[in-house]
Amino acid sequence: MLEKMFDPDSVAVIGASRTKGKVGRAVLENLMQNGKLRIVPINPNVDEILGLRCYPNIMDVPDGSKVDLAVIVVPAKMVPNAIDECGRAGVGNVIVISAGFKEAGVEGARFERECISLCEKYGIAMIGPNCLGIINTASGLNASFAANMAYEGNIAMMSQSGAICTVTLDWAERIGVGFSKFISLGNKAVLAENDFLQLFEQDPSTAVIAAYLEGVKDGPEFIRITQRVSRTKPMIVVKSGRTSVGSRAVSSHTGTLAGSDAAYNAAFKQGGVIRADSLEEMLDYSRAFSVCPLPEGRNIAIITNAGGLGILTADACYNAGLSIASFEEATVERLREKLPPAANFYDPVDVLGDAGADLYEHALDVVLEDINVNGVIVLVSPQAMTDISGIAEKVAKKIKHSKKPILCNFAGGSRIAAGEELLNSYGIPNYSSAERAVASMNALCNYYSIKNRRYEEPEKQNSDVGFARSFINNALSDKRRTHGLESMDILKAYDIPVVDSRIAKTLPEAIQAAEDMGYPVVMKILSPDISHKTDVGGIRLNLKHADDVELAYNSMMSDVRHYMPDAAITGVQLQKMISGGKEVIIGMDRDPQFGPLLMFGLGGTYVEFLKDVSFAVAPVTGAEAKHMVSSIKTYPLIAGVRGEVASDIDSIIRTLLKVSQLVTDFPEILEFEINPLMVMSEGQGCVAMDIRFTLKT
Numbered sequence: 001m002l003e004k005m006f007d008p009d010s011v012a013v014i015g016a017s018r019t020k021g022k023v024g025r026a027v028l029e030n031l032m033q034n035g036k037l038r039i040v041p042i043n044p045n046v047d048e049i050l051g052l053r054c055y056p057n058i059m060d061v062p063d064g065s066k067v068d069l070a071v072i073v074v075p076a077k078m079v080p081n082a083i084d085e086c087g088r089a090g091v092g093n094v095i096v097i098s099a100g101f102k103e104a105g106v107e108g109a110r111f112e113r114e115c116i117s118l119c120e121k122y123g124i125a126m127i128g129p130n131c132l133g134i135i136n137t138a139s140g141l142n143a144s145f146a147a148n149m150a151y152e153g154n155i156a157m158m159s160q161s162g163a164i165c166t167v168t169l170d171w172a173e174r175i176g177v178g179f180s181k182f183i184s185l186g187n188k189a190v191l192a193e194n195d196f197l198q199l200f201e202q203d204p205s206t207a208v209i210a211a212y213l214e215g216v217k218d219g220p221e222f223i224r225i226t227q228r229v230s231r232t233k234p235m236i237v238v239k240s241g242r243t244s245v246g247s248r249a250v251s252s253h254t255g256t257l258a259g260s261d262a263a264y265n266a267a268f269k270q271g272g273v274i275r276a277d278s279l280e281e282m283l284d285y286s287r288a289f290s291v292c293p294l295p296e297g298r299n300i301a302i303i304t305n306a307g308g309l310g311i312l313t314a315d316a317c318y319n320a321g322l323s324i325a326s327f328e329e330a331t332v333e334r335l336r337e338k339l340p341p342a343a344n345f346y347d348p349v350d351v352l353g354d355a356g357a358d359l360y361e362h363a364l365d366v367v368l369e370d371i372n373v374n375g376v377i378v379l380v381s382p383q384a385m386t387d388i389s390g391i392a393e394k395v396a397k398k399i400k401h402s403k404k405p406i407l408c409n410f411a412g413g414s415r416i417a418a419g420e421e422l423l424n425s426y427g428i429p430n431y432s433s434a435e436r437a438v439a440s441m442n443a444l445c446n447y448y449s450i451k452n453r454r455y456e457e458p459e460k461q462n463s464d465v466g467f468a469r470s471f472i473n474n475a476l477s478d479k480r481r482t483h484g485l486e487s488m489d490i491l492k493a494y495d496i497p498v499v500d501s502r503i504a505k506t507l508p509e510a511i512q513a514a515e516d517m518g519y520p521v522v523m524k525i526l527s528p529d530i531s532h533k534t535d536v537g538g539i540r541l542n543l544k545h546a547d548d549v550e551l552a553y554n555s556m557m558s559d560v561r562h563y564m565p566d567a568a569i570t571g572v573q574l575q576k577m578i579s580g581g582k583e584v585i586i587g588m589d590r591d592p593q594f595g596p597l598l599m600f601g602l603g604g605t606y607v608e609f610l611k612d613v614s615f616a617v618a619p620v621t622g623a624e625a626k627h628m629v630s631s632i633k634t635y636p637l638i639a640g641v642r643g644e645v646a647s648d649i650d651s652i653i654r655t656l657l658k659v660s661q662l663v664t665d666f667p668e669i670l671e672f673e674i675n676p677l678m679v680m681s682e683g684q685g686c687v688a689m690d691i692r693f694t695l696k697t
Contacts (some may be wrong), residue, residue, distance in 0.1 A: 001095070002125060002191075002195075002199055003016060004069065004092065004093055005068075005095075005127075005134070005138065005143060006134065006136040006139060006140065006181065006199075007071055007092040007138070007139040008037070008068035008069040008093070008382075008430045009037070009038060009066070009068055009139065009424075010037065010038035010039070010040065010066055010067050010068055010069075010520050011031055011037055011038070011039055011067070011068065011069045011070070011141075011143060011618060012039075012040040012041075012042055012058055012061065012067045012069070012070040012071070012091070012184045012466070013027055013028050013031065013040070013041050013042060013069055013070075013071050013073065014042040014045050014058060014071065014072045014073065014074060014082050014086075015042070015073035015082075015098075016028050016041030016042060016049050016054065016345040017024040017042065017043065017049070017073075018046060018049050018050075018074075019462070019669060020218075023073045023097060023145045024043075024073045025049075026096065027071050027073060027133065027144065027145050028041060028049060028050060028052075029050070030142040030143070030144060030146070030149070031071075031141075031142060031143060032050065032052075032098045032365075033140070033142055033149060034139075034140040034141060034142070034667065036140070039052055039143075040052070040053075040055060040058075040061050040067060041053075041054040041055070042054070042055055042056070042057065042058055042138075042661075044056035044057065044068075045540060045686070047642035055083060056083050057380075058070060058082075058089045058091065058212060058257055059085055059088065059089050059304055060214070061089070062179035067089065067091050068091075068093060068548055069074055069090070069091070069093045069094070069095065069143065070082075070086050070093070070094045071092045071093070071095045071113075071133065071143050072094055072095065072096045072097065072098060072472065073094065073097045073098055074098060075098065075100065075571060076098050076100030076101055076104070076108055076111050076129070076176065077100075077111060078100065078440045079096055079098050079111060079115060079129065079367070080111060080114040080115055083096075083115055083118045083119065083122075083126070084118050085125065085182045085507045086117060086122070086124065087121065087122025087124055087310050087453070090123075090222075091124070092123065092124060092125060092438060093124065093125045093126075094119075094124055094125075094126045094127075095126070095127045095128055095131065095133055095134060095143055096115065096126060096128035096129035096131070096186070096189075096567075097128060097129070097131055097132070097133055097144075097145065098128075098129055099129065099130040099131070099188055100129075100130075101115075101129045101130055101189070102187055102189075103130055103187060104256065109475075111169075112129065112187065112189050113131065113633060115189060115190075116189050116190060119189075119190050122268065125190065125191055126189060126190040126191060126331055127184075127186065127190075127191050127310040128184075128186035128187060129186055129187050129189060129295075130134035130162075130186040131162060131184040131185060131186025131187075131188075131291050131393075132144050132145060132146060132166065132181050132184035132340060133145060133160035133184055134181070134184065135149065135150050135178060135179070135181065135183075136180075136181050136182075137149075137150055137151070137152040137153070137178065137180060137181070137182075138152070138180060138181075138205045143650050144182075144184065145548060146165065146166060146169050146182075146439075147166065147169070148170070148173050148282055148318070149176065150169055150173075150179040150180035150182050151172065151173070151176060151177065151179070151181060152178045152179075152180075153177060153178020153179050153290065153683045154180055154206060154208060154290050155178070155179050155180060155205035155206075155207070155208045155209075155286050155287075155289075155290050156179065156180045156181045156182075156183075156196075156200045156203065156208070156209050156210070156284075157179055157181070157182050157183070157210045157211070158182075158183040158184075158185055158193060158196050158210075158211045158212075159184055159185060159211065159212040160185045160186070160188070160212060160213055160215075161184075161212055161214070162186070164182045164212045164279065164338075165182065165261075165640070167279070167347050168279070168283065169182065171283065175424045176424045176425065176427065177283075177427075178427070180203060180205040180206040180207075181199075181200070181205075181206065183537060185195055187680070188217055190390070190584075191478065192216075192218070192257040193211065193213060193216055193217065193222065194216075194217065194218055194221050194222055197209065197222075197226065197229055197235070197278070197375045198225060200229070200233065200234065201228070201229045201232065205605065206538070207289070207290065208233065208234055208236070208286050208289040208290050208661075209229070209231060209233055209234065209235040209236070210235075210236050210237075210282055210283075210285075210520065211235070211236070211237045211238070211241050211285045212240070212279065212282070213237055213238070213240075213241065214239075214240050214241060215241075215302035215593065216267075216593055218262040218265075219591070219593035219594035219595060219617070220266060220594065220595055220617075221282070222267065222271065222594075223267050223270055223271045223495065223617060225271075226268075226271030226272055226273050227270070227271050227272060227455050229272075229449065230251060230271060230272025230273065230450050230453075231272075231389055231451060231453075232451075234274060234285075234289045234443075234447045234450075235271075235272070235273045235274065236273075236274045236275075236276050236282050236286055236289070236443070237266050237268065237273050237274070237275055237276065237282070237283045238275075238276045238277075238278065238281070238282045239261075239268075239275065241260070241261070242261045250642055252539055255578070257501040257578075258579060260591065260592075260593070262597065262615045263591040263593060263594045263597045263615070263617065264593075264594075265616050266594075266597060266615040266616050267594050267617050269616075270616060270617055270624065271452075271460045272450040272453060274443055274446060274450075280366070280502065280621040281439065282441065284429070284431065284436055284440045285440055285443040287429040287440075287547055288405070288407060288429065288440040288441070288443060288444055288446065289443070289447070290427070291399065291427055291428055292399075292405035292406070292427070293402070293403055293404065294405070294444055294447060294448040294451065295375040295404060295444055295445050295448055296360065296374055296443070296448060296562070297374035298321065298322050298323050298374060298445045299322075299323045299324075299325040299326075299372055299373055299374045299375075299440075299465055300322050300323065300324065300325060300347075300373070300374065300375050300376070300377060300441060301324075301325045301327075301347050301348075301349065301367040301370070301373045301375070301376045301377075302314060302317075302324070302347060302348035302349065302376075302377050302379065303348070303351065303360065303363045303367065303376060303377070303378050303379065304348055304349070304350055304351070304378075304379035304380075304381075305350070305351050305352060305355045305360075305379070305380060305381055305383070305386065306350075306353065306379065306381040306411075307344075307350050308436060309349075309379045309411060310344075310348030310350055310379060311348070311380055312434050312435075313348065313379060313409070313434040313437070313438060313654075314347075314348055314437040316366050316429045316434055316439075316440055316575045317441075319399040320438050320441075320442040321442065322348045322438065322441065322445065324348070325347050325367075325370065325372050325373045325374070326347070326371050326372055326444070327345075327346060327347060327367070327370050327372060327373075328371065329517060330569065331366055331367065331369070332345045332346065334366045335349065335362075335363060335366055335367075336564065337353055338358075338359060339352075339359060339362070340352055340360045341689070347362050347366065347367075351363055351450065353381070353383045353385075353386070353465075354383065354385050354386075356387055356390065356391075356409065356418050357387050357391045357393070357394045358394075360378070360380075360391050361394040361395075361398070363393065364376065364378065364394075364398050364406070365398075367611075368398075368402060368404055368406075369474060369475075371406065372384065374404060374445075375405040375406070375407070375441055375444065375445070376404065376405070376406045376407075377406075377407050377408075377409065377434070377441060378395055378406060378408045378409070378439065379408075379409050379411065379421070379434060380392075380405070380408070380410045380411065380416070381408070381411050381412065382410075382411075382412045382415035382416050386415075388410065388415065388416050388418055388419035389418045389419055389422055391410075391419065392408075392418075392419035392420075392422040392423050393422060393604075395408060395423075396422065396423055396426040396428050396542055397427070399428050400426065402413035405439055405441065405444050406431070406654045407429070407431060407437045407440055408423060408428065408430050408431065408437065409430070409431045409432070409433065409434045409436075410423070410430050410495055411432075411433070411434070416430075433654075439654075442522050453525075455621075456482070456622070456623065457621070457623045458621050458657075458660070458661075459621070459622065459657065460661070461494065461495075461657055461658050461660075461661040462494075462495055463493055463494045463495065463658070463661060463662070463665070464494075465493075465665060467489075467493045468490055468493040468494070468662070468665070468666065470665055471487070471489060471490050471493065472490075472580070472668055472669075472695070475695055476628055476668065476695055476697065479577055479697065480693045480695075481694050481695055482528050482531075482692065482693070482695075482697050483528070483692070483694075483695070486503055486526060486570075486573070487682060487691055487693065488501060488688065489689055490662070490691075491674070491688050491691060494658045494659070494661065494662050494687055495658060496655055496658050496659070496674075497685060497686060497687055497688065498576045498688045499576055499578060499678075499687050499689050500517060500690065501527065501573050501574060501575040501576070502516065502517060502573070502574045502576065503571055503572075503574075504570075504571055504572050504573070505570070505571035507549075507550060507553045507554075508548055509571075510523065510553050510572055510574060511546050511549050511550065513574040514543065514546065514549050514574050515546070515597050517574060517576055518576070519543065519545060519577075520542050520544045520577035521543045521574050521575060521576060521577055522540065522541050522542070522543070522575045522576075522577050523539070523540040523543060523549065523552050523553065523556065523571045523572050523573070523574055523575075523577065524538060524539050524540075524572060525538035525539070525556060525560050525569065525572060526570045526571045526572055526573055527560070527564075527567045527568055527569050527570060528568060528570070529564065529566070529567040529568055530560070530564060530567055531692065533690075534562050535563070536559065536560050536563035536567075537556060537559030537562075537563065538556060538560055539557075539561075540552035541577065542577055543577075549574075549608060553572065556572070557569070570589075575689065578678050578687060578689065580610070580680060581647070581678040581679055581681075581686075582602075582637065582638060582647050582678070582679050582681045583603035583609045583675075583676035583677070583678060583679075583689075584600065584601065584602055584603045584638070584652060584675065584676065584679055584686075585599070585600070585601050585602070585613075585674065585675040585676060585677065586598070586599070586600055586652075586655060586656060586659050586673070586674045586675075586677055587599040587671075587672060587673040587674070587675070588618065588659065588663045588669070588671065588672040588673070589599075589670075590663075590667070590669070590670045590671070591617075594615065594617045595618065595664075596614075596617070596618040596619075596660070596663040596664060596669075597617055597619050597669075598615065598616050598617070598628065598656065598659065598660055598663075599614070599615055599619060600613060600614050600628045600629060600632065600652075600656060601613035601614065601634075602632070602634050602637070602638075603675045603676035603677060612632050612633050612634050613632065614627075614631045614632050615628075616628050618659075618660040618663055618664050619660045619661065619664045620621075620656065620657065622653065622657065625653045625656040625657050625660070626653055628656060629649055629652050629656070631672075638652075638679065640682075645682065646681070646682045647679040647680070647681065647682065648679055648682050648683060648684055648685055648686060649682070650677055651680075651685045651686040652677070652686060653677065653686075655674075655677060655686060658687050659672065659674070667696075668695050668696050669693055669694070669695060669696075670693075670694075670696050671694040672691075672692075672693040672694075673691065673692045673693065674688045674689075674690065674691055675689075675690055675691065675692070676689050
């Protein structure tokens with residue numbers, strides 16, 4: 001679809017300039033580095049720029065329809081007209097470098113909408129506006145105002161920030177890192193990350209995908225695409241704005257705990273995206289993927305000439321969830337053959353401070369052949385006798401031909417510079433700390449699992465959608481946004497077990513309801529204005545006879561009116577007292593980018609305090625629901641510890657799947673929460689004790 005965007009035969013620069021330092025001049029100069037391109041400057045005020053004939057308008061270019069790509073660098077107010085002229089001239093691809101659009105205010109947003117409308121009218125593919133441009137090393141195209149052309153390599157990079165692009169290109173030039181394609185996304189008015197993920201997926205010159213994103217344009221489609229792409233190519237993404245929790249007011253535990261970053265974490269995990277916490281991490285991981293095979297396990301061997309570095313690296317491996325390899329006895333014996341007697345022959349292998357390149361080579365050869373070793377980290381500290389360059393040469397050649405990943409930490413500064421330069425000449429990264437090398441090895445290990453993951457379609461759950469639709473419509477008609485205990489019937493429509501309950505508007509009705517149900521009972525306040533009943537004295541437990549009900553009713557009304565005098569109280573709900581079991585919470589907050597974000601954790605009153613919750617974007621599969629349950633830190637309390645009977649985890653998973661279906665079926669539900677869901681012993685099921693949801697009005 002975008003072949004002529006990245007491999008054009010002819011490019012027009014609309015806003016080309018003679019003036020050194022102008023963007024229109026920089027773009028033209030960069031394009032001219034490719035001697036095969038037909039380049040057409042567009043500027044109504046001059047006849048020639050840099051020896052190229054200049055035209056006043058794209059419409060005036062002979063064979064204008066044969067211009068494959070137009071790069072637009074005129075002021076924002078002139079861009080819509082330039083796009084219109086491109087459309088009439090038959091130009092199918094444009095890059096709008098100009099700024100001053102939605103990022104600049106109301107008028108700029110209007111210009112951007114005009115550009116989008118014109119692109120739709122003419123079927124134009126547009127990158128930008130407000131971007132740096134693009135680079136394609138395979139075709140020699142530099143349609144940007146970057147200070148330098150990228151080296152050729154197998155990493156494709158896209159960034160929402162032009163500054164991140166220039167920083168990355170400058171860093172890459174210094175150490176010789178190459179890219180296949182480099183794309184500045186800008187405002188993503190037409191083409192966005194999903195389009196380029198699919199481009200990278202099909203690009204034979206791309207082996208690794210890296211991205212800096214500030215948001216995604218179509219969240220559900222992003223998950224679908226990344227699930228497919230992750231089967232063949234690793235994706236490493238830095239997502240900025242981690243601390244934002246959104247501006248929408250929320251009333252549920254789920255909404256309080258979710259925030260936009262939780263949605264991105266869940267979406268990345270479900271799509272097989274590796275999230276980097278910094279630009280440095282993204283570049284570290286990308287370099288490892290660009291040169292290393294994938295490890296088939298998490299057992300790592302460490303080779304060092306300094307015991308302290310080895311210990312630090314072993315600690316970092318443990319913290320990352322990597323294992324220190326247990327060598328075969330034959331491996332230990334082969335290490336003894338050449339290493340000095342004072343060396344350590346077990347992992348970490350310490351070849352001692354005076355070890356030369358040959359000893360490093362021997363140790364590396366031996367541990368790589370061990371079936372228990374999945375990857376190797378080589379550490380070098382600069383003693384006076386250390387042959388840094390010799391070791392780097394030996395290690396680099398091993399890395400180039402190894403079927404297992406080898407990462408390096410030549411530690412130090414000026415003393416290791418020559419070795420680092422030699423590694424760079426082979427395209428091999430040297431990590432400045434053991435922790436960075438370990439983090440990159442962990443990324444390789446994680447992707448091995450991602451690559452071999454099998455995605456399943458969410459299973460359709462049995463439900464009475466007609467009843468639920470009628471229920472939702474009735475709830476919408478009464479003009480209330482928030483609904484609570486009186487709405488338990490919607491759970492029944494999705495076959496979610498609910499506690500036996502009755503609604504009472506008066507004390508006599510409450511006593512009669514308790515008598516009908518049988519004691520003991522629980523009493524809860526009913527009010528659309530009260531989110532957390534416990535905080536205002538709105539719950540009474542273990543009521544065993546009518547006198548308890550009367551006392552509870554009167555004291556509850558007094559307490560609630562004291563704490564919330566303006567709350568509208570519609571009555572109370574009596575529920576059968578459930579003994580035993582553990583309280584969990586299942587919730588949903590509808591994220592603006594990704595849709596229904598499910599939450600699971602221990603329930604009751606401590607959920608916001610503990611913040612031990614997991615998230616996933618609905619609809620979820622059985623495997624994803626199972627992972628949600630097992631990934632919380634307090635999972636052992638549910639699974640059974642120290643002789644305790646395990647809770648019915650299967651019933652939690654079934655309920656998660658049913659809630660996933662419910663909130664997917666009804667986009668009107670903004671927030672949803674079952675808290676608590678009382679989970680009984682294994683095989684005994686679970687029961688919803690309380691519900692609260694908020695509708696879009």
